[in-house]
Amino acid sequence: MKVASSWKDYEILDMANGEKLERWGDFYLIRPDPQIIWNEKQFKNKWNLANARYVRSSSGGGHWEYKKRLPDSWTVKYKNLTFNIKPMGFKHTGLFPEQAVNWDWMINAIQKEKRPIKVLNLFAYTGGATVACLSAGASVCHVDSSKGMVSWAKENVESSGLKDRPVRYIVDDVIKFVSREIRRGNKYDAIIMDPPSYGRGSNGEVWKFEENLPELISLCMQVLSDNPLFFLINSYTTGISSTVLENILKINMKNRFGKQSRQF
Numbered sequence: 001m002k003v004a005s006s007w008k009d010y011e012i013l014d015m016a017n018g019e020k021l022e023r024w025g026d027f028y029l030i031r032p033d034p035q036i037i038w039n040e041k042q043f044k045n046k047w048n049l050a051n052a053r054y055v056r057s058s059s060g061g062g063h064w065e066y067k068k069r070l071p072d073s074w075t076v077k078y079k080n081l082t083f084n085i086k087p088m089g090f091k092h093t094g095l096f097p098e099q100a101v102n103w104d105w106m107i108n109a110i111q112k113e114k115r116p117i118k119v120l121n122l123f124a125y126t127g128g129a130t131v132a133c134l135s136a137g138a139s140v141c142h143v144d145s146s147k148g149m150v151s152w153a154k155e156n157v158e159s160s161g162l163k164d165r166p167v168r169y170i171v172d173d174v175i176k177f178v179s180r181e182i183r184r185g186n187k188y189d190a191i192i193m194d195p196p197s198y199g200r201g202s203n204g205e206v207w208k209f210e211e212n213l214p215e216l217i218s219l220c221m222q223v224l225s226d227n228p229l230f231f232l233i234n235s236y237t238t239g240i241s242s243t244v245l246e247n248i249l250k251i252n253m254k255n256r257f258g259k260q261s262r263q264f
Contacts (some may be wrong), residue, residue, distance in 0.1 A: 001103070002006060004097055004098050004100035004101045005095060006078070006079065006100065006104070007078060007100060008077070009024070009025045009076035009077050009078065010022065010023065010024055010025075010076060010078075010097045011023050012048075012132075013028070013043060014042050014043045014047065014261075015033070015038075015040055016031060016036065016038060016039055016040060016041040016042075016045055016084065017036070017037045017039055017114070017197065018032055018034060018036050018037070018051075019031065019032055019033065019036060020033050020036060021046060021047055021050065023049075024074075024076055024078040024085050024093060025074055025075065025085070026074070026173075027051045027070055027074060027085075028049040028050045028051050029050065029051065029052055029053070029054070029087070029089050029093070030050045030052070030053035031049070031053075031054045032054060032056055032062075032091060032245060034230070036172075042083060043203045050064045050068070051066065051067060051068040051069065051070040052064045052065065052067060052068075052070050052087060053065050053067065054087075054091040054248045056091075056235045061089070061090065062090070062091065063089075064087055066212055070087070071174045071261075072086065073085060073086040075159060076095070077114075078097075078100050078103070080135060080160070081103070081131050081132060081160050082156070082159040082160045082161075083095050083126070083128065083156050083159070083160075084126075084155050084156055084159055086152075086153065088110070094125075094126045094152060094178075095126065095128060096128065099128050099129070100242060102129065102132075102232060102234070103128060103129065103132035104132075106129065106133055106190070106192070106230070106232070107132055107133070107135065108131055108136075108137065109190075109229055109230055110133060110136035110137060110138045110190070110229070111136050111137065111162070113229060114137070116138075117133075117136075117137070117138040117139070117185070117189045117190060117229055118139050118140075118141070118188045118189050118190070118225070119133045119138045119139065119140045119141070119188060119189070119190045119191070119192065120140075120141050120143070120178075120181075120188040120190070120191045120192070120220075120223065121133070121140055121141065121142050121143065121192045122143050122177075122191070122192065122193040122194075122195075122216075122220075123143075123144060123174060123193055123194045123195050123196065123199075124142045124143055124144045124149075124150075124192075124194070125144060125153070125194060126148055126149055126152040126153050126156055127142055127153030127156045127157060129151070129192045129194075129232075130153055130154070130156075130157065130167065131153075131156050131157055131160050131162065133168055133192075134157065134160075134165040134166075134192070135160065135162060138190070139165070139166035139167065140165075140166070140167045140168070141167075141168045141170065141188070142167060142168065142169050142170065143168075143170040143172060143174055143177050144171065145171065145172065145173055145174070145199070145200065145205075147171045148173070148241075150169050150171050150173075150261045153169065154169060161238040171208075172208075173203065173205040173216065173220045174193070174195075174216065175205070175207075175219065176215055178216065178220060178222075178223060179219060181223045182219065182222045182223055183227065187223055187224065187225040187226075187227045188223055188224060188225060189224075189227065189228055190228065190229045190230050190231070190232075191220050191223075191224060191228075191230075191231045191232070192232045193216070193220075193232070193233050193234070194233075194234040194235075195207070195209055195212075195213060195216070195233070195235065195237075196209070197209045197236070197237040202261070209235070209237045209240065210237075210240070216249060217233075217248055217249065217252050221252050221253075221255070221256040223254065231249060231253075231260070233245050233249070247264045
């Protein structure tokens with residue numbers, strides 16, 4: 001396991017009772033995490049620093065309780081990348097800091113190639129991977145079904161000083177978009193996806209991870225270039241292990257190329 005240890009603007013200060021206390025730049029948030037099953041706080045006084053706490057409702061969902069001044073949004077930096085943080089209705093902030101491990105890995109892979117790299121980022125959310133790949137010199141096609149998330153991604157790209165880099169923003173259902181790219185004959189050297197367990201496309205299309213992921217990966221093989229750099233899948237879906245995803249990719253890569261790709 002690799003740990004995102006290079007953060008200066010983010011840290012977990014303590015964890016207990018199904019919650020974690022985090023510092024996001026100059027502000028402190030308490031957010032729920034079901035994997036924190038122990039009760040003892042290690043640094044009890046630090047919990048008093050919290051600006052806000054996300055409280056889950058017994059009927060589903062939840063809300064933020066504000067304890068101290070907190071702006072509607074603020075920025076945090078990871079190395080030369082800048083991200084806009086905004087507490088959202090479902091405990092999220094618009095950024096998954098553990099993904100910094102993947103950002104570093106992708107940046108390194110792209111920069112090593114010394115050739116133009118086209119990246120397709122699916123379920124691209126607020127664009128953490130998009131910003132990282134652009135910073136490394138790649139061109140990126142950023143696809144998400146949420147117009148709001150795509151707008152947020154644009155903010156992150158601009159905040160990172162990358163708005164003049166080659167990037168396309170697409171609000172669409174990913175399966176429909178990839179199918180059109182196949183018909184257009186467009187190819188990509190790297191593919192990234194972060195599929196949810198369940199979701200809806202821009203026109204109400206239903207996405208279910210276990211049912212739709214194999215189809216999507218198969219479609220993506222048809223837009224992968226003949227000299228692919230990497231294929232990266234993130235998943236937070238309970239019950240789906242990295243081994244399952246690796247096996248799906250191995251099978252599809254073998255069917256596409258007759259051998260495994262260098263990185264996936």
